[in-house]
Amino acid sequence: MDLKVLYKLTYGLYVVGAFKDGRAVGCVVNTCFQITNDVPRVAVALNKNNYTLEAVKENKRFSLSIIAEDTDPSVIGRFGFMSSRDTDKYEAFGMEVIDYVPCVKGKFCGRLIAEVEQTVDCSTHVLVIARVVDTVEGNGVPMTYAYYHNVIKGKEPKNAPTYRAEEAEVAAGPKRRFECDVCFYVAETDGSDLPEDFVCPVCGVDRSHFHEID
Ligand SMILES: Cc1cc2nc3c(=O)[nH]c(=O)nc-3n(C[C@H](O)[C@H](O)[C@H](O)COP(=O)(O)O)c2cc1C
Structure with missing residues (x-):
């Protein structure tokens, strides 16, 4: 089976924000999609090693900030490659609380506030299914995963479901x-x-x- 075919699935990029023991934590995800419309629901896949998953399970409510092409790329660096276990990821950017959940300040295409309805265990990851309870308008062009790879030349850590092991070893x-x-x-x-x-x-x-x- 050629797993490279999976590279052709398309995604956007998002920052999940949640509180854990009163602290604002969060991480970057690409695995987010809308499931239903009448009652709007989204699904997000979170790695079991990510502190953000613990926060989302504990508080059952999180924000999802939709990254734009001109969102400060260091948001991706900080939220996507460091852990909230030992870092205050919001320190450099600032934070606002919307509907009881933390949102990193900055330029985003928009934000969703979601309440967890159920979780599905998928071995290394947990699929979090959540109802959208509020939205906040933003602006900009949503950053696709392809843009992140091709224009920003970004990579992803092993915890991302789409980690590309082969690409980490590019030819000299x-x-x-x-x-x-x-x-x-x-x-x-x-x-x-x-x-x-x-x-x-x-x-x-x-x-x-x-x-x-x-
Ligand atoms: C481009 C990109 C995409 C990512 N996608 C996901 C994802 O879909 N799910 C996930 O659990 N982690 C994903 N990650 C990895 C987490 O953001 C990363 O492991 C983070 O350090 C976890 O932080 P935490 O321990 O504070 O939760 C991604 C990271 C990057 C840079």
Whole structure:
């Protein structure tokens, strides 16, 4: 079976926000889709290792912020590659509480507030099925997963259901390649070192977090 065919499934990108023991936590997901319309419901797949799943199960209510093409990409770096277990992910961006759930501040296409109705155990992940109880308008063009990969050159961590193991081992090219140890973004140069003031375009860390690969 050629699992690469799965790469052709399309997705958007979202930030899930929830409270856990009074703290705002959250993570990036791509696996979100609408299920029903009359009573609007969405489903989100969350990895069992993600702290956000514990928060969603505990509070049964979460926000879903729809990432735009021009949302600050360091939101993806922070919410997608770090854990709320040991990081306050909202610190750098600010947070507002809407309908009792935390929402990261910034430019988003819109937000949904959802209440958990049921969860389905899917071995490594849990599918969370939730009723949409409120919406907040935003603006911008929704970022697709393809845009994230092709334009932002972003990757995903192992906890993402769509983690692409093969792509993590890309063939060596004639250029020099440097990988970020936080979000695995790969910067290419035409043979030179990374500039002193280089900053990761995805997660915002400085050059000291990059090491040469290949
Ligand atoms: C592009 C991208 C897509 C992701 N998609 C998912 C997803 O659909 N489900 C999931 O559980 N984790 C996904 N992740 C991984 C989580 O965001 C990541 O493991 C995060 O660090 C979990 O944080 P937490 O421990 O605070 O919950 C994705 C990450 C990225 C960068």
